[in-house]
Amino acid sequence: MLDIKFIRENPDLVRKALEHKGGTLDLDELLALDREISDLKRRTESLQAERNANAKAAAKATPEERAALIEKGKQIAQQLADLEPQLRDLEARLKKLLYLTPTIPWEGAPVGPDDSFNVETRVHGKPRTFLFEPLDHVELINRNGWGELERISKVSGSRSYALKGDLMVYEQALLRFALDQLVASGFTPVSVPAYAREEVFYGHGQFPTARDQVYKVEGDDMYLAGTAEVLLNYLHAGEILPEAELPKAYVGVSACFRSEAGSAGKDVRGLMRVHQFNKVEQYVLCKADLEESGRWFDLMLANSERILQALELPYRVLEVSTGDMGLGKYRQVDLETWVPSENRYRETHSCSALLDWQARRANLRYRGEDGKVRYAYTLNNTALATPRILVMLLENHQNEDGTVTVPEALRPYFGKERLEPTR
Numbered sequence: 001m002l003d004i005k006f007i008r009e010n011p012d013l014v015r016k017a018l019e020h021k022g023g024t025l026d027l028d029e030l031l032a033l034d035r036e037i038s039d040l041k042r043r044t045e046s047l048q049a050e051r052n053a054n055a056k057a058a059a060k061a062t063p064e065e066r067a068a069l070i071e072k073g074k075q076i077a078q079q080l081a082d083l084e085p086q087l088r089d090l091e092a093r094l095k096k097l098l099y100l101t102p103t104i105p106w107e108g109a110p111v112g113p114d115d116s117f118n119v120e121t122r123v124h125g126k127p128r129t130f131l132f133e134p135l136d137h138v139e140l141i142n143r144n145g146w147g148e149l150e151r152i153s154k155v156s157g158s159r160s161y162a163l164k165g166d167l168m169v170y171e172q173a174l175l176r177f178a179l180d181q182l183v184a185s186g187f188t189p190v191s192v193p194a195y196a197r198e199e200v201f202y203g204h205g206q207f208p209t210a211r212d213q214v215y216k217v218e219g220d221d222m223y224l225a226g227t228a229e230v231l232l233n234y235l236h237a238g239e240i241l242p243e244a245e246l247p248k249a250y251v252g253v254s255a256c257f258r259s260e261a262g263s264a265g266k267d268v269r270g271l272m273r274v275h276q277f278n279k280v281e282q283y284v285l286c287k288a289d290l291e292e293s294g295r296w297f298d299l300m301l302a303n304s305e306r307i308l309q310a311l312e313l314p315y316r317v318l319e320v321s322t323g324d325m326g327l328g329k330y331r332q333v334d335l336e337t338w339v340p341s342e343n344r345y346r347e348t349h350s351c352s353a354l355l356d357w358q359a360r361r362a363n364l365r366y367r368g369e370d371g372k373v374r375y376a377y378t379l380n381n382t383a384l385a386t387p388r389i390l391v392m393l394l395e396n397h398q399n400e401d402g403t404v405t406v407p408e409a410l411r412p413y414f415g416k417e418r419l420e421p422t423r
């Protein structure tokens with residue numbers, strides 16, 4: 001969310017950002033509420049001044065005058081008491097509207113209403129020309145006995161997966177490889193639960209606008225997180241960190257849950273879009289400095305590109321449009337990896353900088369060397385998410401005999417040069 005002072009001073013900037021991002025906030029309603037609160041605060045202050053002056057006068061008054069002044073003091077106290085709940089109610093309504101305010105996107109973001117306006121900025125590697133008819137990832141799994149996709153849908157319903165044999169071990173090897181890459185890059189490994197309390201999702205930005213994506217645990221203040229980012233972002237909520245302790249650079253590993261509400265009919269087969277998946281997540285909390293944020297953005301993006309290059313997968317880099325990046329983003333770059341059976345690139349990584357939009361929601365602050373307390377900046381990026389990346393690995397590295405070659409970098413983790421059929 002934005003600083004109310006910034007909104008007051010830059011209403012047109014905020015209005016334009018809402019338009020470009022497709023935000024639903026009625027900015028005029030927010031500004032009117034803000035003015036109402038200022039008026040009420042001014043009335044409260046003048047009544048308090050009046051009460052103090054009246055109390056002073058009563059102290060010096062003659063016995064005859066005192067009774068009247070004390071009576072007046074009671075009336076003023078009652079007026080103040082009546083203003084209290086009004087002010088609280090207005091401030092609660094303002095906070096709800098502030099949750100819907102947009103980060104002003106960086107000037108390089110393509111302006112457009114959706115992902116069709118995303119701009120390809122780089123391509124790495126090129127799609128393989130197959131000398132045989134390649135199989136898609138579901139065919140490869142079924143032919144090699146690498147999963148129980150049919151049986152598990154009986155157990156857990158649609159958008160579920162169960163891997164078997166070499167592919168199951170391969171998923172674990174990939175997660176450990178990605179974790180090691182991030183630890184080597186100086187990130188602190190953290191394991192987090194896959195569930196959190198409701199306020200944590202407001203702190204992240206998932207609530208209030210995307211509640212339908214989140215599973216709730218019946219009977220508890222407990223919601224299943226779609227990404228470790230949600231929890232990592234709340235780890236330091238309410239603290240004032242010394243600047244010397246920044247940046248916090250965490251690599252989080254967790255199961256991720258998503259209802260995929262609204263995705264009916266999309267990617268219904270196999271491993272592309274499931275309700276529970278695994279992700280190695282990069283998360284950074286740094287000082288409120290645009291260059292520092294830019295350096296971390298570039299570093300986190302480079303980490304993910306290095307992983308895709310180690311996996312020997314063709315991919316492309318997309319500068320994400322204002323309409324696709326979502327309310328909180330200052331900048332978002334996605335990596336899309338080639339899927340032979342679809343003859344197109346599909347998203348596997350999403351790198352975002354949010355300036356202090358999350359920090360204001362989660363109350364993430366630090367004390368600068370100048371002693372001033374400020375909201376921090378936050379960023380996040382996918383290091384690797386499975387099982388989606390298995391779609392690309394199986395299809396791009398398949399052999400005519402149905403086995404799948406393991407990229408060099410993964411062999412020490414997997415233990416073999418190729419995935420072989422389950423007996």
Ligand SMILES: Nc1ncnc2c1ncn2[C@@H]1O[C@H](COS(=O)(=O)NC(=O)[C@@H](N)CO)[C@@H](O)[C@H]1O
Nearest residue numbers: 227229272273274277348349350381382385388
């Ligand atoms: N339902 C899903 N099934 C499988 N993989 C998914 C699903 N949803 C997201 N992913 C994977 O998780 C990656 C990151 O998801 S994201 O929503 O784009 N971004 C985030 O979660 C950020 N925290 C950065 O990781 C996606 O690029 C994709 O590779």
